[in-house]
Amino acid sequence: MKNFKVAQSDLTDTVAAVKSIKEQLSGIDACLVLYFASPSYPAAAISKEMAGAFVGVHTVGCTTAGEMGPDKMGQDSIVAMAWNKVTLKDLKIEVLENIQTDTEAVAKAFKSFEKSLGKPMKLLDPAQYVGMVMIDGLSGCEEAVNDRLGNLTNVPFVGGSTGDNFMFQHTYLFVDGKAFTNAAVLLLMEPSKGYAILKTQSFITTDKKLTPTKVDEKRRMVVEFNGKPAAEAYASVLGISVDDLAKNLGEYPLGLVFDEHNFFVRSPMKIEGTSIIFYCSVKEGLELTVLHSSDIVTGTRTDLAETEQNCGEVQAVVDFNCCLRVLELTRKNQLKAYSEIFRHIPTIGFATYGESYIGHINQTSTMLLLK
Template identity: 30%
Template structure:
């Protein structure tokens, strides 16, 4: 029903060959993949189109890949879905800055109609949605708010594309090529049981930080507890401001608590005015 594959090859044609050898079978209906941004992306897109023929592929660049052997880097990881068990429809949002609730409602209706055409299972109670977004678009919240309202009771999850921590260019893959400033919405309908869940290893330290001045549109926090944000964060984790970097941000994440759940808000950088910019 589901097959997984990975390739650590450096030549894009070899990558496509590796994935095709591991995934292609008579009932393959859809492929989802995650790849390092170190590859020649246009060439990789062409190679995947060549070796997978009429099979629909979507994916995105990442900052490290999860494989059957565990965490890896500089590779491609993929999942193949059997069309006898999964009816899958997807669309590209190529203008995230203009995406509205009406757009979301129309998109969800089209996806639902496409999945229903295969008559696998009713949409309600038998479907989930996956969203892949350009991780540097700064439009994820607006797009996801519109989609969540349109999906209603359909479970909805996903994440932002990465680029191996270079913070310069992230992409999603749709219809044979990689796109920036875009998002992909995938609706999966299946007769199989499934569960959408979240897990992490974060433990709260008991000290609460209050955002007292911020630019929410710019994802920039100027003050925490009425102090310069970087200084207060550095004090909390016990290091000088000058030592703050992406490794410390990852080791000491900040999180928002909603009810009893914690949701990480990742810090991108310290600015000259001691504010913190978030992803």
């Protein structure tokens, strides 16, 4: 019997799509069905139908800005992965509700985990446990949720922000028949054979630097770089005009660089007046490096191969892939080439409104690899 099975349906009718998913995932004694669904399916209905189709199995998922499944990458489908009971020694799920106002939501969820584990989250062995996190991608709370996760445990949480096909209206999380918004879901897992996490971003660092000297963190806005209006300083360091910067802003993300192997992408969204709004918050006083893009397919293939070589046989992958990367892959006609990187491993993923690992990041793919 297979340990992981993946499925995809692009049937437009919710009931028919779920029926197809159920048929494709038959013959596996599952403890979890993880699924990512287009916002074109009604949220309450898809969650209810999935729970109804997999009775006695946890069904957890979210809406997306695109899905990646065994058949293809695209929009307007459901992708799902069934996890055989033998793949996880332990699985605990908590929903964080009202994340925009409840600053204790992570602590409350952890209290519940601790109650059933019988030990504090801060003492859990990160080699034994791993977390998955999905956060409402329109909540603006990803930084706070990731920060609190890291404060309270050393168990790594990997995941992404839910999407809604770039409509920017509502995104949803699905847990066991219910649909949630302004929420996050945590899955605390003890994989039977271990796990690996891959964070890959297809950029190289340059010697061009910008230091945010005035920011509005809540709005993810940089007002000034290097003591000058942000747009002017940004354009100046690139050697282009502000007009040209505005036209091609997405081509010039910045990196919070720890070292040459570890950096965190901060992607600019738009120029507002003389300020710049980013897709994630930027800290005042911490130098950022201008990044130069490289090929996503080549970079991801290389990084995945290296991770597989280091950790041995990988049985399944969950890919939280930034929607900006997916847009670039679409523009370059590389969607098929990207999905073929994962052809040899059961994989599902979705186009996210942000990625989670150590913090909230952009233009990155964060992956959970199950051994």
